[in-house]
Amino acid sequence: MTPRHLDHTDTLHLPVTGDGPFDFRHTVWKPSHYAAGLEAHTPEQSWRTFRVADLVVGVRLSYDEPTVIADVYTDGDYKPVHREQLSARLTASYGLRENTAAFTALAEQVPEMHEPLAALAGMRQSCPEDHFEIAVIALLLQNTTISRTTAMTRNLLTNHGQLVRFAGITLRAWFTPAELAKVPEATFKEQDRLGYRAKTLPHFARFFADHTTDDLAGENLTEKFQEIKGVGPYTAAVMASHASRDPAIFGIDVWNRKILARRILGTEDANPTVIIDRMNQLFPGHAGTAALYFVEHEYVDAPVAPLLDPTAISAWNEALEGPGS
C-alpha cells in the first residue's frame, strides 16, 4: 500500500517550562507501550502522527534543551488555527509545562522508588491520543491479551485509518470519530476481529462524533464517559486520567495491579483497594505519577517496542507499506 506523502509545512519550538528535571526520551517514548505503527523512535528522534481537526499531521520531535523542536508535515490546508491546536496538543500531550519537582522530592523519600527514579527522573506522563483515541485503546485493552490488543489496533488502523510518509518515515494515523461512524458493526467483527467489542465500538464513534473535547470541558468525565455503552470504571478511569492528567489518579487493572503489588507490598497480587490506599499513603497527591514510574521501570531493560537503530528505518517502512512497495 502506497502511503500519502506529507510535506514539511511548519516548525514549532516548544519550551519546556515546568520546574524539575525533564527526560525527553522517556517522556515521548514509553518502554511499556506496544507498537501500533502510530509512532517510531530512535535514540535521538521521534515521529508521530496526529489528527488535527480533519487534517492528517506528521510530526518529527527532537530536543534541544530547553526546547522541544517539532517539524510538522501535512498535505492539506494548514492554517494558523491548526498551528495553535497542534502546539497546544503537543504541549499538553507530553506535559511540557508540568512540574516534576514535587513528585521527585516525594519519591526520593520512598526506598521502593529509588531505582525507578534513578532510571526515569524527569519523565512525564505522555498521551498523544485525544479523548476518542484513548477511549478506543482502552476498549481494545479490556479483558484480553496485549498481543490481541495490538492485532485489533493494527486491523482498525490499517482498514479505517491512514498510511502516511514524511521525514523519511512511514506511519499509520488514526481515523476520526466521524470516519469510524460509517463503518458497519459486521466489518468490525469479521474484518477487524474485534469479537464482542464490535458491538460497543459504534457507540464510541457516535459519542465522540457528537461530543468534542471542547464540549466535554467542565463535565465530570468519569461519570460522563460511563454513559457510553461498554465503558465501565476501568475504561472511564483510563480516559479521565489521560484527559485530566491528574497526577493523583490512575486506572487500576490486572496488569498494573500485579506490578504495584510486587513493588510496594512485596506480594504477587493484592486487592485493588489495598494497593490504591498504599499508593496514596506513600505518594499523597502523586499516586498516578508513581504508578507510571513503577510500570515504566518494569520495562526499561526490556522495552515492549525497543528504540530503533537509525539504519533500521527502511526495514520499518517496508514492513508498514507491505510487500510489493
Next chain:
DNA sequence: AGCCAGGTAATCC
C-alpha cells in the same frame, strides 16, 4: 482441551 487476558453488563440473591 481448557484456561486466561491491562473488563463490562445483565442477572441473580
Next chain:
DNA sequence: GGATTACATGGC
C-alpha cells in the same frame, strides 16, 4: 448491595 456469569477471540 455484592457475588456470579456470559461475552469473542487467540495464544499457550
